Amino acid sequence: MAMESIRLELTEGTSWLSRKIVKHEMNRHASLLETVKKREEQYRDSLGWLDVEEWAGEEWLSKCEKLAAYVKERADVLVVVGIGGSNQAARAVAEAIGEKSSVKLVFSGNNISADDICSVVKQLEDKRVFINVIAKNFETLEPGICFWALRNILREKYGAAYSDHVICTGTIGSHFERLSKDEGYHFLPFPDNIGGRYTALSPVGLFPLAVAGIDIRKMAHGGKKMQERLYRESAEENIALEYAVVRNLLYQKGFRMEMLSFFEPRYYRFAKWWRQLFGESEGKDNKGLYPVYGSFSEDLHSIGQFIQEGTAVIFETFLNVEKTEPSFILRHDGLDDRFVYLDGMDFTDINRAAYEATVAAHSKRLPCMKLTVPAIDEESFGQLFYFYEFTCYLSAKLLGVNPFDQPGVEAYKQYMFQKLGKPQTVDCRKQLEDEGRIA
Numbered sequence: 001m002a003m004e005s006i007r008l009e010l011t012e013g014t015s016w017l018s019r020k021i022v023k024h025e026m027n028r029h030a031s032l033l034e035t036v037k038k039r040e041e042q043y044r045d046s047l048g049w050l051d052v053e054e055w056a057g058e059e060w061l062s063k064c065e066k067l068a069a070y071v072k073e074r075a076d077v078l079v080v081v082g083i084g085g086s087n088q089a090a091r092a093v094a095e096a097i098g099e100k101s102s103v104k105l106v107f108s109g110n111n112i113s114a115d116d117i118c119s120v121v122k123q124l125e126d127k128r129v130f131i132n133v134i135a136k137n138f139e140t141l142e143p144g145i146c147f148w149a150l151r152n153i154l155r156e157k158y159g160a161a162y163s164d165h166v167i168c169t170g171t172i173g174s175h176f177e178r179l180s181k182d183e184g185y186h187f188l189p190f191p192d193n194i195g196g197r198y199t200a201l202s203p204v205g206l207f208p209l210a211v212a213g214i215d216i217r218k219m220a221h222g223g224k225k226m227q228e229r230l231y232r233e234s235a236e237e238n239i240a241l242e243y244a245v246v247r248n249l250l251y252q253k254g255f256r257m258e259m260l261s262f263f264e265p266r267y268y269r270f271a272k273w274w275r276q277l278f279g280e281s282e283g284k285d286n287k288g289l290y291p292v293y294g295s296f297s298e299d300l301h302s303i304g305q306f307i308q309e310g311t312a313v314i315f316e317t318f319l320n321v322e323k324t325e326p327s328f329i330l331r332h333d334g335l336d337d338r339f340v341y342l343d344g345m346d347f348t349d350i351n352r353a354a355y356e357a358t359v360a361a362h363s364k365r366l367p368c369m370k371l372t373v374p375a376i377d378e379e380s381f382g383q384l385f386y387f388y389e390f391t392c393y394l395s396a397k398l399l400g401v402n403p404f405d406q407p408g409v410e411a412y413k414q415y416m417f418q419k420l421g422k423p424q425t426v427d428c429r430k431q432l433e434d435e436g437r438i439a
Helices: 019-028 030-037 041-046 052-056 058-074 088-097 114-123 141-165 175-183 203-211 216-232 239-252 265-282 303-309 347-363 378-399 407-420 428-434
Strands: 007-010 077-081 104-108 129-134 166-170 186-189 257-262 290-295 314-323 368-375
Touching: 007 239, 019 030, 019 239, 030 378, 052 058, 052 216, 058 186, 058 203, 058 216, 077 141, 077 203, 088 104, 088 203, 088 265, 088 378, 104 114, 114 141, 129 141, 129 203, 141 166, 141 407, 166 175, 166 203, 175 186, 186 203, 203 216, 216 239, 216 378, 239 368, 239 378, 257 265, 265 290, 265 378, 303 347, 314 347, 347 368, 368 378
Parallel strands: 077 104, 077 129, 129 166, 166 186, 257 290, 257 314, 314 368
Antiparallel strands: 007 368
16 A cells, blocks of 8 residues: 655635746746755755665664664663754654653753753663763764763763663764774764754664664655655645745745644644754745744644734644544533533544634635645654755755755854853863873
């Protein structure tokens, strides 16, 4: 049976864009689509994700599964240490689908909160622990100090054997790899030709999920199917180009925010991954749509008011799930609570009614799209990750910005490191040796 694929549609009644204009723009940018498919030379160091087989083919799937099996035999908890693109994708899938092995994933290294690290440490008491430290070059403060704290916990638990409980995911040839070899840590490559936010279908995102019992082969299969589809579809029918073109046309019309809205709370972490992907890729040169998300129906009781009557700066993309599990049917218990009219109805049907009503109401106020996903499963996540990464590449090109750099992220770091007294040009290990603080 062929795998179902995602679908995109403009909602009926959307008066801001006609399908004729959208199709015209899609055809006008046919050459851009072909350019992206062929890998631009200027971005060759950032396009390792474009061919799913490169980092999610048999070689890396097998290596991730083998190392995951080793960890699952010996651990109760795997702490995934990383920030931003280094952990968003894995966390999105793990929290949406649910862990299927006896090993619990704990995510850390994504803030500088003492309360949070104390909470993580508490979860490790009386547990067999492994940690997966993910850092492309191991220069980011949050995962760095978290690893520092947690490796001391491991030393207390396991003594000199602690190194066997550490898996480092870093760039080959980096200081992080040298550190791993010196200490005897396990090592997985952080692709040197992929930036963090594009690493969902690579060892960065796949290894922690394999430990959690998630079927990473199905994820890779979904990604490959989406890649095949986007390479096969012409400009006139290409779903990623259509989405990118619609976003760009609405931006030109003065809309400045895109809201990803969903009625399944399990998409919360995925929405955070999506927000980083587009915010970090497009927010440059005083350009870009500001990505926000709405977790409905909860947020309809807060920002729903703004959407209906506030400043008209938002357009909305609804993430619609075709098949949801499980089911929960309401049964009348004899109490006259004025909700008896719902007797015999399934929560799923009530949620569907709320979704359809919201789309209808919001479409009268702002431009809306629907992105329909077959189910919340591994294959659909594989499709979604590849679809959005490919779309983001196209969308940033239409906007006229580099899809793969993030110069603005470094600004706060320089001030922070200055306040913390970080040496700017001195080798930190050599400085500590010179001061006699380490041998």
